[in-house]
Amino acid sequence: MTQNNLGSAYSNRLRGERAENLEKAITAYELALQVYTRGAFPEDWAMAQNNLGIALRHRIRGEQAENLERAIATKELALQVYTREELPERWAMTQNSLGLAYSQRLQGERAENLERAIAAFDLALQVYTRQDFLEQWAGTQSNLAGTLIQRAALKESWIDLDTAIDLLQSALEVSDSNSFSFISVQYFLGNALSRRYEHSKSPRDLQQSLQAYKIALDNISLEHYDRDQLWQALPTTQSILGSRLVRDGQWQEGLQLLLNSVNQLSRGDNPLAHANALFQTGRAHETLSDWDNARLYYRDALRLYEYLQDRLGTAQSRAGLGSVLVSQGYLEKGIAELAKARESYHLLEQLDKVAEVDDIYQATQKAIEKQAIEAYV
Incomplete structure (x- = not known):
């Protein structure tokens, strides 16, 4: 004992x-x-x-x-x-x-x-029913929702996102606002709403997502995390909120949060969170047409995702890197990355992503063929 x-x-x-x-x-x-x-x-x-x-x-x-x-x-x-x-x-x-x-x-x-x-x-x-084990019920609801969010990203299942949001909102009804579980639920809710916004384009989803992330970020403290855990929770939340703010047009505030998160996570022990922060920072720079920095962050994210054998992260990073290389005029290098990204999305059965990458691939292929004709003439 x-x-x-x-x-x-x-x-x-x-x-x-x-x-x-x-x-x-x-x-x-x-x-x-x-x-x-x-x-x-x-x-x-x-x-x-x-x-x-x-x-x-x-x-x-x-x-x-x-x-x-x-x-x-x-x-x-x-x-x-x-x-x-x-x-x-x-x-x-x-x-x-x-x-x-x-x-x-x-x-x-x-x-x-x-x-x-x-x-x-x-x-x-x-x-763990709500009637008999309220705290455990809320915690397990949150854990289930977090996993459904992951499955939604893997399979592009909007039903999973809707279910996750319902679970999290139910958990919030019984979560103490001063507790760790409250912060965790807000974080997951922000994530789910942010992902659903990418599909729904509903301003309400976006605003609720930003609100949930900000609540989580404001409540993260040593009262709920030990110091090492705090150094993981804080930059991870900054990363996701930052990427969302950039896409919402709040570029300066969003990019600063992203850079803070990359800097802190590079010294931590959560390589997947670090890879995600690198990817989101690359995406933010691409949104701002800062091709050089976008290329650097996408490449660093790709290396880390490959090391972690994260197939979805690898595919996303290759797609981003390929798109940026094409934008910079490196057509051959760009189309090579796009081809690999397209193949990875095929294996993951993410057909919408396959089509999205293929549009850029086909346009790049035509540009290469045009260059070849002009060079010959």
Whole structure:
């Protein structure tokens, strides 16, 4: 019991280096599991497995992909003891935690990982009802919504976005405005509304998105995050709000937020958030017709997305880079990137994006052919 409690204390510790605290927590849980065997102490064993999985999911050191695989394995072990029939609340807790791990998983097919995450959250919500477990219900609703937003981006599913927005607005009805969950829900809501605006072009979606992001940004503080977490939450929110402001015409304020986020995330331990910030900054510079900076940020984003094996991010960065290269007159280089982006979108079954890139590709191909004719003449 002492090692398990010690692990929990280190996991939640606000003082000291976050990475070191998590290493100590993992060690404590592993020591606890040397005593808590499944045969002798099944419930304690399952709790230590679940706690170890949470620490591994948040782990900063080591390979992120491997940490997540281990986290998933520990939660599935815990579910061998935590059954819905005998321990429904702990079963739901572990299903929710398993859903988070699958939503972040780097190995395997992205679409399949998201489906597993959604299934786990749905199972948790069978126990976490609004009537019986209000706080847990709201948190799981938010987690499910965040995963639906990811699936919407992967499959261009507007139904998923509508569902996510409904879930988040329901969660806000019961979230304390001074709580971490309130900030998280506002952040997800801003994200979902921003994505829906790209499809609906509704000014209401845009304004509500900006309002949600600003509320999240204004409420981020050390009261809700430890210092290391704050350095991730703040620039990530700045990045998304900044990109939205640029597209809304508030260029100076939006670009400054983006540059702040890139600078801070480059020193952090969330490479995906850093890649997203680089991409959004490239997109902002492209919107402002600042081709040189757009090319640099798109290229940096592409390298990081490729390293992370993020297929959607890679496709988006190639499309942006190709478009900018064409705008600068580098037609051959641009069309090569566009061809790769088009192929990637085909594999992701994002046909609207395929058509969008293909329009630029065909126009570039005609320009190259025209140059060849003029050179021959």
